Amino acid sequence: MVARRGRQYTAPARRAWRRSLQLRVVTLTLIGSSLLVSTFGWFIAAQSANILLNRTQDEISSSMSGKVAYAYSQLTLHPQARDPELPNTINDTVNDLVDGDQTENGGSIISIRAEHYQDLPAVTLPPVDTRDLITPDMIRTVAEQGQVAQQIRTAEVGGATTKYLVYGSPVPTKFGHLELYYMVPLTTEDRAANQIRTTVLITGIALVILLGVVAALVTRMVVTPVRVAARTAQRLSAGLLDQRMKVDGEDDLALLAAAFNQMAANLQRQIVRLEEMSRLQRRFTSDVSHELRTPLTTVRMAADLIFSEREDFDPAVARSAELLQAELDRFEGLLTDLLEISRFDAGFAALDAEHTDLVPIVERVAERLSGLAERAGVDVELRLPDTPVIAEVDPRRVERVLRNLVGNAIEHAEAKPVVVTLSTDEAAVAVTVRDYGIGLKPGEERLVFNRFWRADPSRARQTGGTGLGLSISVEDARLHGGWLEAWGAPGEGSQFRLTLPVRAGDRLVAAPLPLIPRDRPAEVTG
Incomplete structure (x- = not known):
């Protein structure tokens, strides 16, 4: 004491x-x-x-x-x-x-x-x-x-x-x-x-x-x-790249100040160059995405016509028409995601927040993905409150985040259940998506939100995703001032948690639901 x-x-x-x-x-x-x-x-x-x-x-x-x-x-x-x-x-x-x-x-x-x-x-x-x-x-x-x-x-x-x-x-x-x-x-x-x-x-x-x-x-x-x-x-x-030290005299301290200023000038030039390259890259992505819209529309019209008449074609040609339609859908989704990413990079993304009940949004996402879940042999379980969960959010962006999370969970569930849980408190609302599939290796919970990243590149994809879904989702969460986090362990599945403030602009302190699932198997100790 x-x-x-x-x-x-x-x-x-x-x-x-x-x-x-x-x-x-x-x-x-x-x-x-x-x-x-x-x-x-x-x-x-x-x-x-x-x-x-x-x-x-x-x-x-x-x-x-x-x-x-x-x-x-x-x-x-x-x-x-x-x-x-x-x-x-x-x-x-x-x-x-x-x-x-x-x-x-x-x-x-x-x-x-x-x-x-x-x-x-x-x-x-x-x-x-x-x-x-x-x-x-x-x-x-x-x-x-x-x-x-x-x-x-x-x-x-x-x-x-x-x-x-x-x-x-x-x-x-x-x-x-x-x-x-x-x-x-x-x-x-x-x-x-x-x-x-x-x-x-x-x-x-x-x-x-x-x-x-x-x-x-x-x-x-x-x-x-x-x-x-x-x-x-x-x-x-x-970020104040024009800051410099005052150089007085010719002693060692003056040499230090001069060397520091030279280093700052070199850094400023490199940062400006990188920013210009990044700006050009974003502009290129945006321009290419926009320019591809016109030929894609033309090709889409022709492909829709061919797809509608595929019954009259030979089986091989009919199968090609189906593959063409599927790849055009995937290509159109990729362009849409690239345009959305370019808006985030350019800082043009805006939040259209309104008081919204999140329960119907979760139900609507599960209903729209029910066909995918049925084909994958996955049972989607919803654990929702009996009362409305009202929060000041952008419903379009929240639905897109949940659609990406639930779709990824179904894809990696390996015919095991997917559990979607919604909970709220006075300051925050949280949605967790839990699957019991292959899980994530240590360190992959941070890599999973990188653009075009896949845990297993050789794995066959059922959803035809673009590899940008989680990247867009994490940007949507940040735009709300919220969190999008992941947990996973090999053989134990994974869980993603979306946490948003109840009132737009509030600062999050804690989440109503834990990131690590409560049903995780207890570790065996020797």
């Missing part, structure tokens, strides 16, 4: 990431420059802080040597630790060291301790608690091992938390040695280091932003021509 909700929230960002090359380039530039600048800035800040600390350590180490020498000169006058004047000398020495240090490191702390002589109290000026600054480990190193030690400690001194550089050194005397501790605040160094870090941070952020702006500008210079090319290509694909 959480993951799905997270994907929903991030979907706009992921979509923008996939679609925008400029966004990806700028984002990757910002990430890379941020890592580089942050690493470089951290290195600079760390080195600067180390340089400041080393310089301070050198200064304090030098100052510490002088303080140890001065304390030695003052404390070595006393031959023993029980000298009653020794505490006063320690106090005076610490005062002198503090007074001499005010001009160098303001706020520093000086302490002299005597770990081996419990009778000598520690003297610290200013009088503050130094337990957090002078650690037991440091005392052990200085007092017991007699070595110089240093450390950096942060402690609350005088009500303020401050970082100190603490030096400790033994001070030799005639009776042994005492310990001198010198604590210098690093406030100035910390302030300088913070200023350096702030400066590096601000400079790094400004540099990253500048790099992002530069990357955006550079990417825009490259992406903008690509986007222009994409929009121009979309306009070209939409």
Whole structure:
């Protein structure tokens, strides 16, 4: 649940990431420059802080040597630790060291301790608690091992938390040695280091932003021509063949624009040439169809006369007269279909829609094809509603579509029944024609609507069709704003579905009848 909700929230960002090359380039530039600048800035800040600390350590180490020498000169006058004047000398020495240090490191702390002589109290000026600054480990190193030690400690001194550089050194005397501790605040160094870090941070952020702006500008210079090319290509694909890109300069992008324009010009010439060839082909088909009408009429008159007198001829001549009449019928149908196809191709086909009851149309088609069905041994079953099915259609075109569908079903039914079903809902009306013949192979449900296509060219035709019936039918369906679809499977027959909107001009969304028949045999699974 959480993951799905997270994907929903991030979907706009992921979509923008996939679609925008400029966004990806700028984002990757910002990430890379941020890592580089942050690493470089951290290195600079760390080195600067180390340089400041080393310089301070050198200064304090030098100052510490002088303080140890001065304390030695003052404390070595006393031959023993029980000298009653020794505490006063320690106090005076610490005062002198503090007074001499005010001009160098303001706020520093000086302490002299005597770990081996419990009778000598520690003297610290200013009088503050130094337990957090002078650690037991440091005392052990200085007092017991007699070595110089240093450390950096942060402690609350005088009500303020401050970082100190603490030096400790033994001070030799005639009776042994005492310990001198010198604590210098690093406030100035910390302030300088913070200023350096702030400066590096601000400079790094400004540099990253500048790099992002530069990357955006550079990417825009490259992406903008690509986007222009994409929009121009979309306009070209939409049919606006005169669209071209603007060519500026002589760089690579200008060469791309020039090459794109040359390609568009070549495509325009080829498309115009193909359109002209198609127009000439359509005109040729139309002209030939019209021109053949006149000789066909003359031949038809002569053939009708011969056919009417065939009883008086020899059997061979009478049979020739019958064949001539049949072929003339087929030839006349072919011319009629070619004229209709040419009207569709030229865009001259018009829809003469009116409110029509489709039930009588289906019944009339079945009645007119009853003779063909009887000769083929096919039983045509009608499954029609009891009430009228009213739709705004062109009845002539709908009847022609159904005549083609039912005639093809009878031809391929192989003496099995053909079922014609009519159904309607509020938005659409559908007619399915189901046969149980040879069926269609995979992929043929799309090829079946091509002009002059046959599933089996060697198959004997009983109806004398022209091969244009389904092509004209699909154009009639499209003219209504409807669908004409096919389904078939080898050995299971086929089903064609005509779907039309109830109201002319409405957009179809669904069909009242399924394309795949409900009585299809269930597949056997292993």
